[in-house]
Amino acid sequence: MNFRLGLSQLTASALVLAIAACSSTDSEDSANQQVLMDRASVEEVVVTSARRKHAEQAAYVVPQSPPPVILPESQQEKYQDLEPRQVKLVREEPVSTFALDVDTGGYSNVRRFLNNGQLPPKDAVRLEELVNYFNYDFAGADSKPTLASDDDFAVHFDLSRAPWDAERTLFSIGVKARELPMDEVPPVNLVFLIDTSGSMSQANKLPLLQQAYRLLAKQLRAEDSVSIVTYAGSAGLVLEPTSGDQKTKILQAIDRLQAGGSTNGAGGIELAYAVAQQAFKKGGVNRILLATDGDFNVGISDVETLKQRIERGRKSGVQFSALGFGMGNYREEMVEQLTNVGDGSYAYIDTIFEANRVLVEQLAGTLFTVAKDAKVQVEFNPARVSEYRLLGYENRRLNREDFNNDAKDSGDIGAGHSVVALYELTLVGDTPRVDPLRYANDSESNAAEAKRDELATVKVRYKKPGEEDSTLKQWHLAPQIKPIQEAQQDLQFATAVAGFGLLLRSEPLREFDYEDVAALAQLARGKDTSGDRAEFVRLVKTAGALASAQAMPVTNQPE
Structure with a gap:
């Protein structure tokens, strides 16, 4: 202790x-x-x-x-198999590249398990989604918001000793996107794609979904358009593209929704894209918002085929986001992958409070992207760092060459969103996990030693809204390490959340x-x-x- x-x-x-x-x-x-x-x-x-x-x-x-609703343990929920990030040797692999991710569904899903008296399955615990659920403003951080002159977002860095191992150091990269009030968001073309299959009949599924969408509908403006497409056996158009100021018509359509039948998610997606193109707003926000428990069991049901369809939609200018509901047959591994390829995000709605958080308090960020295809590349200095591992982001890893490839789809950051990535480092002089090589390349060691005052170089690429060429920013960071008790408050909290995730995943922590x-x-x-x-x-x-x-x-x- x-x-x-x-x-x-x-x-x-x-x-x-x-x-x-x-x-x-x-x-x-x-x-x-x-x-x-x-x-x-x-x-x-x-x-x-x-x-x-x-x-x-x-x-x-x-x-x-x-x-x-507490269901028996024989649940059919499915999660993507996640292999924990392995420790990398800096002399063998000095560069780490990954896409930023603002999904938060993993946290509210973990909360749902705990509130029902169960520890979550290990693969349901996505460290980055736990950490990024919370808002960080990085107040008092040593680094200054110097990323973009037009204030798209700011990047902050911090270092502290890991509270669970005195031989490890935590390196934090924090991104904070600019806030954007809803009245400054461009006109929105929103298509509600709603699963009304029989599996959605439970109180924490379609009834909660209807309450959530009523909250969202009340935020829409006259310049916005909303449509409702449902799918259950066959897809149907419940509400044609309707102006956002026709609240009564929209709310009545939401109230008419009923659950029944099997699921034809693929048919619903095809109709949703057709409706989205019909009401397409050039220069605006065009987005499909899927609401489902993820049980796509009729029609195109394999993830790769669905991903290909959503990728075509993304290239035509329509983004794809999702809200997960319910428990028992939740297909998180499918929903998360579809939103990744659709330039969207996903959230898990377990309570009306979470619905209010995502669809009212954070609506501008849910709808509007301020940084597209955002990715990070870190090069560690072997004179300072011997080992590293990135905590989380297992399915957001990119190849080194992907960083300079603007055609490579990456993560998107919405207005007001904050993103944190944590590396666990072994500094030179601390006890390594892996024995060092006796016959290391001395010329490389000398070159690194010449820049001994640098811990790492961090690069960030992203595209501004409406642009196809990325913007590059980079920093050379000096090692300034503090005990965790003296670290900046947001780093302390992010560290606590990361440690929580590691414990839930049963990863051994020495003193935590x-x-x-x-x-x-x-x-x-x-x-x-x-x-x-x-x-x-x-x-x-x-x-x-x-x-x-x-x-x-x-x-x-x-x-």
Whole structure:
């Protein structure tokens, strides 16, 4: 428990300030809790400080909401097999290249498991989606927002010792996209592609979907267009392209949706693209928003064929995003891959609060991309770094040559989104995981030694909206390492989330357990106006209790 001992050595004044801040927040939140519970309609949910208190207490059930649905363990959910990132030797492979990813569905899916008293399957735990669920503003970071003169987004860097291993150092790359109010988003052509098959009949699927889409519909403007396509056995057009100011017509169409039949997802996708082209807005946002539990079991059902169709749609100017619902047969591995190729993102909607977060609070970022095909390339200096591994991003890895290939599809960043990538480094002088070579190339060593004041070179490429040629930015970074207790607050919190993910994936951590995660996250909680960080602390404690119960030996009771 060395990490917790380290925390206890913080100055008394810092502790007093932290306790005072928490006490003030808790008393304010308690006073507002009843306001939320008295709401008459879930559609009028406003995320206030009551939501923060609600998050801390794990309720996540509002008036008129159905009780949580707990299904048996014989679920048919499918996740992409993820092999943990392997340790790389800098002298053999000094360059790491990957696409940035703003998907957050993995976090709310993990939350759903924990709220139902289960530890999630290991392959359901995507580290980057856990870390990137949270908002980071990098306030107080040593690095300055110097990426783009037009303020597309800023990049920040930070270094600290890993709390789980004194021989490892964490290197953080943080990206923060510019905020964009909804009234500045170009006209939107939105096609709701909705799964109305029989598997969607449960309360946490189509009924929750309808509540979520009613929230979204109320945000649309007169210059926007919305259509509704459903699929279940055969695809159908429920709502032709309709102006966003015709709220009654849109809401009535949403209310008419009913679940029944088997799933013909491919037929629905074909019709959705036809409708999207019919209402296409040149210079605007053209996007299909799929809502499903992922059970594509009729028609084109293999992922590769669907990906090819969505790629053709992307090249015609129509992006593809998705919302996942429900449990029991959730096909996360399919939904995530389809949105990757469709220049979109996916989120998992487990509560009306998550719907409000994605479709109201973050609507501009959900719809509008400020940086297209964003990718990162890091070259580590062997005079400073002997080993590295990227935490997460297992299915976003790119070849080295892909970085300079503008035709290579990569990740997209929406307005206001923040993205964090964490590397675990072994610095020269620390104990390596892999024995060094006796006969290393001395000429290469001398060249690296000449730039000993540099830890790494980081390059970022991205395309601005409407442009086909990428913009390149790069930095040469000096090693400035702090203990985690003194690191910038957002790095502390991202580190806690990454450690949480590693524990859920059963990766061995020397000196870091669920209690340590909760302690670090609480230290880095900050203002937490949304309540997301407080909720995270609660989920960590839940996971710790479940893991402890799972580890308990079973004793035979005397007859």
